[in-house]
Amino acid sequence: MAEIVIENAVKRFGKFVAIDDVSLTIHDQEFVVLLGPSGCGKTTLLRAVAGLGMVDSGRVLIGGKDVTYLPPKERQISMVFQNYAIFPHMTVFDNIAFGLKMRKLPKETIRERVEHAAKLLHIETMLERFPGAMSGGQRQRVAVARAIAYDAKVLLMDEPLSNLDALLRLEMRAELKALLARLGATTVYVTHDQIEALSMGDRIAVMRNGKILQVDSPTRVYDLPANQFVGSFIGNPPMNFLRGQVRREDGAVKVKIGTLLIAPPEEMRAALDSYEGRHVYIGIRAENMETLDRPADDTLPVKVEVVEPLGSQNLLTTYVEDNMIKISTHPDFPAEVGGQVWLRFPISKIRWIDPETGEAITPDMETILA
């Protein structure tokens, strides 16, 4: 069992608050990705778990044991560093064996474990080489092999793929995911690459300004962002946000976008009621809008400004009032620059956002349960 619990962690560097009262529980054998723009505190949080930078207040528990102020070696963790940190004065074998030798394991066991880890990462033929004579991708493999051979219950990874070129990164991503699934270690993975986060994590913790904004499965983070920042940070293109006016028509709450009147789903009505006469943002993903080439009921006509053929989809750029929106369409969809298309907004795909706080408006729980 190696559950990681972070309780009210705070870390300051001078006046700068790097981690601002963060609490997070990572379950045993779970793969959690810390995702956020640079300077959001994700690496600082990882280092607090690693014991390389202790928190100023709060607690860190690993496997039920309070490790807040313990040095790294007493935490039973293993780590892959952003720039690998492979020891240049040791052979690949000695690098992978380093932690095992520190534990004073018998020579035979060390050899077995090193060879096993090397095989998993396809570097078994390079064990006698020095890191200086290896490519970046190969060094990356050594760093991962070293972390795996150490066989800790917790594996920490600090942007392990960010120094690889695009193609290699793609290849390593899938390989690493398969490998880590087999190992079953509790993994914390730091990245600023949302695709990496979506594709690898069991759960994603989105961070900004030292706070965790949302912790959810990749699909939930993508489909139901907790706020406007998460919606625009994750996804390519980012989520669209349109201004809509809340008004009461025929006794029911409606939201008006341009000429279109949308009836919100039942569970949202009570919550949206309080916004009557004001604006809300309607968040919707580029691929979730229905695009039609002729007028129909409940559609909004828009003028196409840009058409970007991307192979698997065509990306259209249009404006609704002042809001630029991106629409993903099938490559065969007939759209021309300057032409008109009609958009339909499926209400189940809409995320309602409070324009002042940027937070998602939560549905009325009682209506859902009823």
Place this chain on the structure above:
Amino acid sequence: MTGRTYEQSKPLMTPAQTAALDAQRSRAKLGHNLRRGGTYALAIILAIWILLPIWLITTMAFSTPTDVRAFPKHFFPIPFSTQTLDFFLNTQGILNSTLNSLVVALLALVISTALAIPAGYAIARYLFPGRDAIRLGILSVRAFPIVVLAVPLAVVFIRLGMFDKVHSLAMMHAALTLPTTILVVASVFTSVPREFEEAAQIFGCTRMQAFWRVVLPLAVPGIAAAAILTFVLSWNEVFAAILLTITNRTLPAQILYTLDKSGDPFKFAGGFFMLVPSLIFIFFIRRYLFNMWGQITK
């Protein structure tokens, strides 16, 4: 098609323009070659400036005493002879002072390196209050000319009963070289990425073990260069040596002391004898010196 238009327009340049450009190009090439030639000429002059006296001293040291006194001097040591060197080595006090020099230089090296490693590491790795002040303070030792320090130093050494001792001179030499050594060692430690240490700590090392197993091995070449620098400086240092010792003279002090009382063969042989260790050491450390200045040699 807008992209086509420039192909249909008139030729890019008239023949006169082409000629002007060619002239400009050849002028640039000439300038480049001149600058390059100048650099080489300067390098050659500098090399001769340094090598000529060394060559002269070496030639004389391997000539017969008669040839040494003769004028004009030979350019090659013909006839070759070790008579001059033999005479020098057999002079009273030379062997003894050579031994003193060795002991002083080695002691200075040990003291200076032993102090510079922790000091350099602290400057390289820790942000402690007064860090910059200490860095400046270390350098300011060099700002005091030893001539100014000489008399107070001698007085203190006599009072402490350390006067005329080999080990006290070694301490003096270590003090003189420490500023340089600390700064060199600090820069060597700075060049070892912090991640190496952190990785070592993750994989089961304490801070101390991480230093011993990972940082120190990576810093050894640089530290060795600094240590050898101390050795050479101590071997060549003469002022403090004369001042602080009387009976236990080091080699340069001994030679300087007897210089005006001896003939040319002795001077040349002494010069040669002083020269050799420095040359050997520089030969060994030149790789690290070049590294320090950013040139990578294979």
